[in-house]
Amino acid sequence: MPIPKPQLYPPFNIVRLSHVELLVTDLGKSRAFYVDTLGLQVTDETSDVIYLRALEERGHHCIVLRKAAAGEARHLGFKVFDEEDLDRAAAFFGGRELPVEWVERPYQGKTFQTRDPQGIPLEFYCKMDRLPPIHQQYALYKGVKPLRIDHFNVFSQNVDEAVAFYNEIGFRVTEYTEDEESGRLWAAWAHRKGGVHDIAFTNGRGPRLHHTAFWVPTPLAIIDLLDLMSTTGWLQNIERGPGRHGISNAFFLYVRDPDGHRIEIYCSDYQTVDPDLEPIKWDLKDPQRQTLWGAPAPRSWFHEGSLFSGAELTDSDLAAQPIIAP
Known part of the structure; x- marks a missing residue:
């Protein structure tokens, strides 16, 4: 599509x-x-x-x-x-x-x-x-120094239908993954605020929340968080990364909270303000799609997500699979 x-x-x-x-x-x-x-x-x-x-x-x-x-x-x-x-x-x-x-x-x-x-x-x-600004109160900068919420990613049982609906209410696709065999969308990233995405859709049993992302100042903040989590009892909550996405070019880390909700720590994507910006296409089997450096994501990243309260789950009929880490 x-x-x-x-x-x-x-x-x-x-x-x-x-x-x-x-x-x-x-x-x-x-x-x-x-x-x-x-x-x-x-x-x-x-x-x-x-x-x-x-x-x-x-x-x-x-x-x-x-x-x-x-x-x-x-x-x-x-x-x-x-x-x-x-x-x-x-x-x-x-x-x-x-x-x-x-x-x-x-x-x-x-x-x-x-x-x-x-x-x-x-x-x-x-x-x-509205609250008073605190962005220059540097004594408050702890942990990974989260600056702002950046995006949601959701499991969608039909990414083509999701993209069509959100396009109608003004979301613009910046990048997408197409399954070459079926010609259907496997994933898509769409924005309102001028970054790569406010919301993304990933093929899978849905609807479920895949992750919520927070923007941080630099990749070094992610390294600091890894050092902190690995020495304060949170080692098992580190799921994936650090790395650089092929899609979005962002530096990333995925962690899980005590209930399993997935949080992405994210920085260094690019501006998408121009209304005529052409979306970037990726092939599902491209090893650099997930991580520019070629490292595949773990199986949990493709199958686990947070249930939405009161939502009825539906399996996706698109069986295509990306490269998954052993």
């Missing part, structure tokens, strides 16, 4: 990805991972929930950790330009007979929740409480 032409005048204006809520079984362990080890900043916490932001962010939170009986992912949050766009977004999803539920969310203004056609739970808002 060919990549659809960019929709430069979508029905509503999404600014960027914003936040995710993760259900966790032990807030103390999760706090030790996200705050003490990764270095995210607490903006509020109770006995049931912790709100976090990264060091460059002015919004109240980019990740919410909520205590629950099982580790799952909830809504992926996106910020729209203004309240008129929020109303247009709600009308768009309602017109597609997708659920629209207006909800009260702490630290956010008018907000609605919905699901995309594949069942991914989404949340849209336009205003979030």
Whole structure:
């Protein structure tokens, strides 16, 4: 399936990805991972929930950790330009007979929740409480020094259909992987904010959250995190990397939190602001697609992900497989 032409005048204006809520079984362990080890900043916490932001962010939170009986992912949050766009977004999803539920969310203004056609739970808002800047308070820079949330990656049971839908609401594909035998998409990366992606789709049993990524200052921050995790009891939570992706050119590391939620630490991708930028095509069997240096990803990277609360899972009918590490 060919990549659809960019929709430069979508029905509503999404600014960027914003936040995710993760259900966790032990807030103390999760706090030790996200705050003490990764270095995210607490903006509020109770006995049931912790709100976090990264060091460059002015919004109240980019990740919410909520205590629950099982580790799952909830809504992926996106910020729209203004309240008129929020109303247009709600009308768009309602017109597609997708659920629209207006909800009260702490630290956010008018907000609605919905699901995309594949069942991914989404949340849209336009205003979030602003906090004072802390990006020059260098005493706060701990762990991997996370600067901002960068993207989501989700398992999709049909990447072609996912790309077509998100293209319609203004996401532009920057890079994609095609299965040469079937001519179908195996993965795709799409953005709103001018990086390589705000959201990516990976072929597999879905919908599930593959990972949430945070941008860090330099690859050296990733090396520092590896030294820290390997000497403070988190060695088994290091899953993949460090390395450099072929797709996106980013330097990366994948780690798992205490409930198995996958977090990517990410830096050094490239700007994609031009609306006529042509997407880059990769072959599924290209060994440099996953890692520019040729190292394949482990099996867990292709098969394990976080369940979305309330989502019905469906197997992908595209059986093509990339190169997998033994």
